[in-house]
Amino acid sequence: MFKRLEDIGVEGVAFTVDGKRHTGRRGDTVAAALLAAGVETCRTSAVGGVPRAPYCMMGVCFECLVTIDGVGNRQGCLVPLAEGMRVETQIGHGKRELGR
Numbered sequence: 280m281f282k283r284l285e286d287i288g289v290e291g292v293a294f295t296v297d298g299k300r301h302t303g304r305r306g307d308t309v310a311a312a313l314l315a316a317g318v319e320t321c322r323t324s325a326v327g328g329v330p331r332a333p334y335c336m337m338g339v340c341f342e343c344l345v346t347i348d349g350v351g352n353r354q355g356c357l358v359p360l361a362e363g364m365r366v367e368t369q370i371g372h373g374k375r376e377l378g379r
Contacts, residue, residue: 283315294364304362310336310343310355313366321355325371342368365370 303312310333333343
């Protein structure tokens with residue numbers, strides 16, 4: 280399980296995941312912020328619908344694909360978290376319809 284280090288005095292960054300408000304840390308990637316927020320699945324596989332989550336955290340495995348500010352299939356481990364960012368988990372190749 281992912282566990283954050285104690286508070287190190289880093290500024291908080293507000294963002295949403297599937298419409299729910301969360302706070303990350305300045306300098307986090309989207310994938311790190313998702314893990315710290317307790318989001319265990321960021322997408323499902325296109326074939327079979329198997330839940331997937333960040334794995335390598337360096338852009339090699341493509342397991343952390345999410346929709347960021349309306350742009351799909353972004354590698355969350357390579358995108359720095361920004362204030363007000365809207366992150367949505369994905370189903371297969373596409374955007375998750377909120378409320379489903």
